[in-house]
Amino acid sequence: MIRLFDSVFGEVRDLDLRDPGRLSMYVCGPTVYDLPHLGHGRFTLVWDVARRWFTFRGLDVHFVSNITDIDDNIIARAEREGRTETAVATCFEAHWWEAMDRIGVARPNDVPHATQYVAEMVELISTLLARGVAYPTSDGIYFDVSRVADYGLLAGQPLESLRAGARVEANDEKRSPLDFALWKNVKSGEPSWPAPFGDGRPGWHTECVVMSLGLLGDGFDLHCGGFDLKFPHHENERAQAVAAGRPFARHWAHNGWVMVGDQKMSKSLGNFTSLTDLLEKTDARAYRLLVLRSHYRSPIEVSPATIADAERALGRLDGFARRFDLPRLAGRRLEVGSTFAWPAPALELYERVARCLDNDLDTPLAIALLFDALSSANTAADRGDESSARELALGVNALFGALGLALAGDGATVDPASAALVTQRDEARGQKDWAEADRLRDELVHLGWIVEDSASGTQIRKS
């Protein structure tokens, strides 16, 4: 049984699925008006890991994540740069997928785009108007939050206390500061779609509720996103579904954010680093390992120091993969646990790791167990027990693969000149000509190789 912290109940609960064996999950995706930043990297990695693990455990996962391709920020950027909104969205969506590919985030089963669902949004807004839970103002259609009895469920506080903390908005026709725009009336020069209540464009909160229900159906299993989306975004999505009489997500899960120093990385603070920049100078797997080493609900510190730390740890994993010549797993493919043959020591490891991950995705504990197993395998190999060492190593590799972390066992191709130096060095060593052996090693190092001696002779790899 998979258990996950549910944001509504504030506790870890059994994942109670709509259809046993099948899991429908929706993750709020990006608004494509700028390069993806580290926060995007974290949430996509967290939910990619979740999806991979659920799949590994045998669930048939239907994973949907959207692209918001129309909103104020896109319009503003288009205007500033003299491009069309479509051009801006297309450009940054391309950057998005490039980054996703590089950090090894598997593509969702469906990627709805907001602009493709406008007709359904218009329909929902019409329903809400007909039911009297939405009302027009001079600049659009608003949702009346007072009409949803349990508004504040996700925020964890009642409407009245939310209202007390809301900032005062000057000169507004809104009935409550908490009411939100379902539809924004067309302004000159801005893209718009026709609607019986006036041409315009949809509000952000309306997009996700329509797309999630549209692709996953009423009462889908799991709705995920960053903690900062819990309120008001998810609250408002839910409010619309409830007001329209449609069962919404059965479970809610939220991930912690990326910290820069002591502060949250956020748009308003302008302190974000683009994921694209990070990937320029870092092995993308290091970011995945960094994410895996802390719990998904905890904040993580991403800095040159923590990234470097993860890179060194990754180096150890890669050395392990080389030692046992492990097959490279976990690319675009989602692994399924039942397809692996688990020898006894590996099976025990799998069961222990599964206990951690099934329990609210405790990846840090799982990683700790995997590092322990790695040491055990090395120890076994050191004392000459090659076969059980290898069995355990294969298990470690399969489990890292399950989490989307490919251990790199395959070395770089060795050019003939370097290969010749290796041969000469082995000969020199055979004759105990240490001076010559050291000279040849220096030469290889100079060529950019890391030189390691082993029982089977000189091994080199790129540094």
Add this chain to the structure above:
RNA sequence: GGCGGCGUGGCCGAGUGGUUAGGCAGGGGCCUGCAAAGCCCCGUACUUGGGUUCGAAUCCCAACGCCGCCUCCA
């Protein structure tokens, strides 16, 4: 003001009422011609002050410090 979270060894980062988290860095050792890799050992940590308990980093109370949401945000 309301709601929520956090404070762990040099750094990152888990954790549970009583037995080793783990990684990285550092020190010592084994192995090795030397090195690298690997293995073994070591630092005996838990913001502060009370309390509950045979026993608390883990539960309760208080204090201090920090962060977040209530506005765009993943």
